[in-house]
Amino acid sequence: MNNVNGFILIDAPASALNNAGPDIGAKTENTIAVKKIRRGRGEYVYVSGQAFRYWIRNSLENIFRWELSPIERESKIAFTAANPFKYPDDDVFGYMKAIGKKSGTTLTRVSPFKCSPLISVTPVNIVNDFGVMARHEGDPVPYEHQFYSTVLKGIFSLDLDSVGRFSSVNKTGYMNITQAYKEEWETHNCIVEEDGKVISLPVDIRGKRASELIGVLPYIFGGAKQTSHLTDVSPKFIVLAILNCGNNIFMNIAVDEKGEAAINVKALKEVILDYQENIISDLYIGKREGFMDEYNEDLKHMLDELNSTLSNIKVHLLTVNDAVSNFQQVVSGFYKR
Amino acid sequence: MRVLRVHLVGWTASFRYPIFVTGYQPTLPVPPVSTIYGLISAAKGEYITPKDTKVGYVMRSDAKGIDLETIYMLSNDNSVKSNIYKREFLLNPDLYVYLTNLSFKDAFKKPEYSLLLGRSSDLMMVEEVKEIDLVQKHGKKRVGGTVVPFGEEGIWGPLQALPMYFSNTIPREAIRIRPYYVLGDFIEYEGDSFWYDEELDWGVYIHG
Numbered sequence: 299m300n301n302v303n304g305f306i307l308i309d310a311p312a313s314a315l316n317n318a319g320p321d322i323g324a325k326t327e328n329t330i331a332v333k334k335i336r337r338g339r340g341e342y343v344y345v346s347g348q349a350f351r352y353w354i355r356n357s358l359e360n361i362f363r364w365e366l367s368p369i370e371r372e373s374k375i376a377f378t379a380a381n382p383f384k385y386p387d388d389d390v391f392g393y394m395k396a397i398g399k400k401s402g403t404t405l406t407r408v409s410p411f412k413c414s415p416l417i418s419v420t421p422v423n424i425v426n427d428f429g430v431m432a433r434h435e436g437d438p439v440p441y442e443h444q445f446y447s448t449v450l451k452g453i454f455s456l457d458l459d460s461v462g463r464f465s466s467v468n469k470t471g472y473m474n475i476t477q478a479y480k481e482e483w484e485t486h487n488c489i490v491e492e493d494g495k496v497i498s499l500p501v502d503i504r505g506k507r508a509s510e511l512i513g514v515l516p517y518i519f520g521g522a523k524q525t526s527h528l529t530d531v532s533p534k535f536i537v538l539a540i541l542n543c544g545n546n547i548f549m550n551i552a553v554d555e556k557g558e559a560a561i562n563v564k565a566l567k568e569v570i571l572d573y574q575e576n577i578i579s580d581l582y583i584g585k586r587e588g589f590m591d592e593y594n595e596d597l598k599h600m601l602d603e604l605n606s607t608l609s610n611i612k613v614h615l616l617t618v619n620d621a622v623s624n625f626q627q628v629v630s631g632f633y634k635r
Numbered sequence: 636m637r638v639l640r641v642h643l644v645g646w647t648a649s650f651r652y653p654i655f656v657t658g659y660q661p662t663l664p665v666p667p668v669s670t671i672y673g674l675i676s677a678a679k680g681e682y683i684t685p686k687d688t689k690v691g692y693v694m695r696s697d698a699k700g701i702d703l704e705t706i707y708m709l710s711n712d713n714s715v716k717s718n719i720y721k722r723e724f725l726l727n728p729d730l731y732v733y734l735t736n737l738s739f740k741d742a743f744k745k746p747e748y749s750l751l752l753g754r755s756s757d758l759m760m761v762e763e764v765k766e767i768d769l770v771q772k773h774g775k776k777r778v779g780g781t782v783v784p785f786g787e788e789g790i791w792g793p794l795q796a797l798p799m800y801f802s803n804t805i806p807r808e809a810i811r812i813r814p815y816y817v818l819g820d821f822i823e824y825e826g827d828s829f830w831y832d833e834e835l836d837w838g839v840y841i842h843g
Contacts, residue, residue, distance in 0.1 A: 299680070299746075299748055318703050319719075333700075334700070336698060337698035337727075347754075347755070347756025369707065408755075412749055412755045413758075414647065414757075417646055453646075454758075455758065473805065543747070544677065544746040544748040544749040544750055545750065546749065546760045548760075549644060549646065549760040
């Protein structure tokens with residue numbers, strides 16, 4: 299199984315990216331709390347995995363004009379909402395479509411794209427902000443909302459073998475399509491494999507979908523309270539590589555160093571060396587100038603060391619956009635092997 | 636007893652109680668045995684049951700949080716309704732899995748599918764794969780971070796009916812459901828039903 303493994307850091311100064319609804323214990327009755335988790339004496343804020351997926355899905359629509367699968371089904375068109383041939387987001391984000399016993403099978407597709415929640419690297423001071431709505435006549439309406447300043451970490455994996463490849467094996471997560479799609483796969487010039495059990499889109503479409511999913515990362519936009527906080531949620535630090543296994547190796551790169559978010563360059567170097575046989579593409583590190591610049595020297599140093607030791611892969615240190623666009627080429631190239 | 640010990644870490648995990656269907660979704664403090672078999676199946680890339688290997692495990696986590704999620708409910712008249720519910724999850728799961736079948740070493744060195752602990756957002760990383768010896772230690776030892784079948788002498792804790800594993804059919808069927816003590820925290824235990832991991836200083840209950 300070949301997977302893109304990715305790690306990102308998002309800088310969130312004065313942000314409220316994902317809210318948990320009314321804060322029950324608050325002084326005012328209309329305080330909106332940010333999503334957080336308490337650990338010991340510290341509070342860690344997070345953006346749920348579901349919200350992060352939503353940002354990516356919407357950004358794909360805006361940036362690459364993906365036609366998103368409609369959520370509402372119409373009775374006459376039986377297969378639009380779970381149609382990975384027509385809708386690229388059904389393909390890469392998976393689906394579950396429960397169909398009544400009369401009309402047949404329940405379709406499910408394991409999402410080739412998987413992502414963690416975005417979690418703050420360090421404990422966070424959450425600010426309660428006080429506001430009023432006073433543009434109307436009469437008493438002003440006070441309200442409170444919370445925000446924070448932090449660095450969020452996230453990881454994701456994209457199963458490259460599954461993108462644009464649909465199975466009709468009767469197993470949970472693998473019953474992606476049925477014979478009823480035959481017309482669809484014929485019009486999309488699909489390749490029929492394993493006696494019709496597996497249907498693949500042409501490699502250029504698979505490459506396009508996978509590389510656009512990666513390519514949207516520098517342009518992701520989303521999150522709550524953007525009108526008053528306008529957080530740039532595009533990654534400021536990113537690590538990308540293709541692995542030939544399902545291990546998510548970049549989970550310990552960001553660390554809490556005396557209350558500050560830090561990049562553990564040593565840990566990054568160690569996982570690259572430990573998994574060099576599993577890493578089957580060049581490794582791309584992207585970093586935005588001005589974000590954690592104190593690690594520039596360490597990263598360059600690591601790069602030189604790795605590139606003189608490693609024979610099968612090369613490590614690149616670029617800007618975020620260059621790292622992503624170069625890696626997009628690697629992903630498209632993967633399908634043309 | 637020679638076993639394979641796999642150490643996995645992640646950022647989040649959640650294990651739903653089978654009895655809660657809608658509304659608030661609490662998480663079990665530790666995974667049921669079926670989740671461990673699911674994890675091994677993902678690593679191996681094929682369906683694994685207690686016939687293939689016995690398992691033991693110890694899982695700890697740092698904290699518990701509550702997420703707010705949207706679910707979409709499909710009904711038979713082709714309409715879709717969205718609903719918001721609260722779901723608990725665990726922070727920084729730290730899991731040691733013990734397998735009696737040593738041949739799974741390669742599967743964890745190079746897992747076939749992305750390793751998850753709970754849901755698709757609960758990604759996991761293999762820290763270490765190692766062959767170790769579990770020993771018999773008489774007298775007091777600390778045990779926890781796992782589930783233990785009901786009736787085991789000297790064990791106490793909240794009870795929950797859980798499956799051992801799931802069938803590979805549609806719909807999946809829960810197999811060998813029985814009551815288990817859910818040991819979220821560690822307790823002191825004196826019996827001999829647990830093996831003992833000398834390095835990590837805790838008892839390991841082997842299922843299967």
